[in-house]
Amino acid sequence: MTQSKQQGRSDELLRLGDEIVARALEGGASVAEASVREGEHLSVKVRLGKPELVEEAGSRAVGLRVMVGQQVAVSYTSDLTEAGRARLVEDALELAQLSEPDPFAGGPEPALLSREADWPVLDTYDPEMGTLTADRALELAIRAEKAALDYDPRIINSEGASISRAVGGSALVTSGGFRGYSDGTYVSLVVNPLTEDADGKKRRGYHWAARRFLSELDDEVEVGREAARRTLRKLGAKKIESAEMPVIFDPDAGRAILGLVASCVNGGSIWRKSSYLVDRLGTAVASPLVTIVDDPLINRAPGSRRFDGEGLASRRNVVVAAGQLETYLLDSYAGRKLGMSSTASASRGSSGGVGIGTTNFVLQPGQETHDELLARTPRGLYVTEMMGFGFNAVTGDFSRGASGFLIEDGALGHAVSEVTISLNLDQLLQRIDGVANDLDLRTSVASPSFRVSAMTIAGR
């Protein structure tokens, strides 16, 4: 998209936001906040060398949060006809009458709202993204899948290769005086080959790449080959005996653990008392090797943003510093509930409501290489994938299905599947005794490989 077209879109979305806010104020709202989103996306999927899906669409919708005094309600619509917009405002105002005054409700202090001059340039928008047409995406996907299929005759089938690209912009206008626009692009490629054990048991593997800039996306042939390698190494996976042993999480599995930490430092979970990290600020919650930062200011990173969902200037939050819990992630509501200040972690959902979210929530890489971490593990479990939802945030109890490899004499041995790994998350973080330097910011929650000194493995 050209510069002027981008400008045109931002003006249009902001004007629609202005209109909705004005209507809500006219209708009696004391606070009105409209977020207007527009997006275009393209997804293609190929399987066994042939196109399976080409999906293209554009969409636009408005979310509205209103307050009448301290009564709050939200509404959303993708029906942007005159009747639809009127309905949106009327619904929110009517529902606000129904909700009950919450003494902590309210927008952020107007003085805290950011202005255009405060916004950093984060380079989240690739003007070249639109050059990835459906035909070109199909070609790339076919090449990626072919690279996997040709890699080894034991790759016998495929669940396909997919490419998606998204271009999106959103405007936020609030009656408190905030008016801002941000946009971004994202492209991803995933390849899913299949192989089969001697006894016919199928094994699925995958590899993927994702970036904000098209020119930075990993080479499709290399992604396909890596997918094949990852699939083949699952051959012959078996259960192991139940035991306690060290566990190394690879970056994909580690990311899932980081996601659990994110849910437990969310200010909403704290005031609801639904996190085991209640009352733990300033105490050791992880090993000294662990530093976790939520950083929206990384150039071209997937979770970067200029301002938060309430219009506060984005800031870098060190959540865990060398094992010590430094802060929760807060929006202005959770801040008031807990007697703290917002950390500019508000996230405005597409439906108009405000919650708390992470930006780039990252376990900071350590000094060791991935191979060094492995080499100093005589015997252990190397986890590449986890399954299921076995986590209780209130207690921290964690138990999930896992697959990966047995580590023998400091190297990856046979593949392992159908086991579970268990340990309370509090202890898990305390027992981290190695963090590698293999961080890749493909996703907004990201982790390098790390090792936990001991977990319970349930198998045979």
Added chain:
Amino acid sequence: MTSRYQAPFAPDGSAPIDRALAEKLLGVALAQGGDYADLFFEYAVNGSYGYDEGLLKSAGRYVTMGLGVRVMLGDATGYAYVESLEWDALTHAARTASQIARGGKSVAPVSLESRALPTRYPVVQPSLDVEGLTKRALLERADKAARAADARIVKVSASLNEELREILVATSAGHFAWDSQPLVRFGVSVIAEVNGKRQSGSSGGGGRTGMEYLETHTPEAHAAEAVRQAIAMLDAREAPAGELEVVLAPGDSGILLHEAVGHGLEADFNRKKTSNYADAIGQQVASELCTVVDDGSLLSGRGTINVDDEGETPTSATLIERGRLVGYMQDQHSAKFFGVRPTGNGRRESFRSHPMPRMTNTLLLNGESDPEEIVRSVKRGVYARKFGGGQVDITNGDFVFSLTEGYLIEDGRITAPLKGVNLIGNGPDVMRKVTMLGNDMAVSDGIWTCGKDGQSVPVGVGCPTVKISAVTVGGTELGG
């Protein structure tokens, strides 16, 4: 549909779509060729009410509207959607989807026919018509009841979600079908605390019904159940690690079935031979005790539909009969490949997604054993009562599901509560290890949502008490 929220494409709406217009639009979709095309108009109104700390803190209303157009040529699908119902926008979507078949020959005009659909979700009090204050009062009752039940309850939240989904499906196979699909879900969750130790409990339910659901499943009953669970779990001990006999309670345990066999029997995975059940029709895939059906016709069930999102009406389809695999769940595309009739399992999350074979209400039918006798037969094992969810790798059937309320069974008696734990196994393997089946089949109260390929749809599950001779229990107590 209430007059306040009216689908613009309804006969008396602002942009009505009749058969003639739909035929014309299908003509645009197939102008470049293709074997099949369909139109999916949707207008969905959702409401949510959240009660927290004794206040109705959040209330929301969400309207989504649009058209999805699909054109197929062989195994290739072109898909496009729009959120405007202006003719130019509709034809733009149809032309975009038609690109997949470009260079082909225009297809003969489509002739649509509407037919009467069953009425599987009669509603007495449509939830969108019921006043907000009435809903608030119901949530307040749940909150009060939970607080009054036990002094150790420190947090209570209650929620009500309602949906009315109005759909119009027109396909080149000739279907022209309207449906109006209500959905209600009520839930209570609580946190109990004693001496700094906290535990949570929850209860929820609903289905394709109106507010009358809460007359038979009262807010007080859900509150009591959530409290019971949180209090029971306060004393939870570490769960054993390793292979044990497991007894599943009736109802919600059907989620195991959903993961262990359900997904593997969706026809798309079998067409592509990526499921462990590919080419297994006629084979013994489970213990002879097991008969599994997918029943889209259950009265007011969460997974029930009068018509699927491709215009087909599902019935109760037998998937496994006395352990033998007899059929898959089909959408239009896979049915054509297998040369069978579609089973009405073609479902999609919204107009923004293409349909896939999906479950409706998946049930393991009754056996003959007395449930108490099943528990008595276990020397040492786990009794699984409530689940948080599950997941399966359909290529080989490996699954996990997480237990949120479980107990130890010792010498035939249910004893100590266990901390949240995962069960892990292999679908076909576990289904062969079903050694006893109760006569107490129950359908889960409607809470489950199934995810596949990024699309969520509401589903139902059900089963009687089930004994499985060995499942890996993922606790922390070795040698337990």
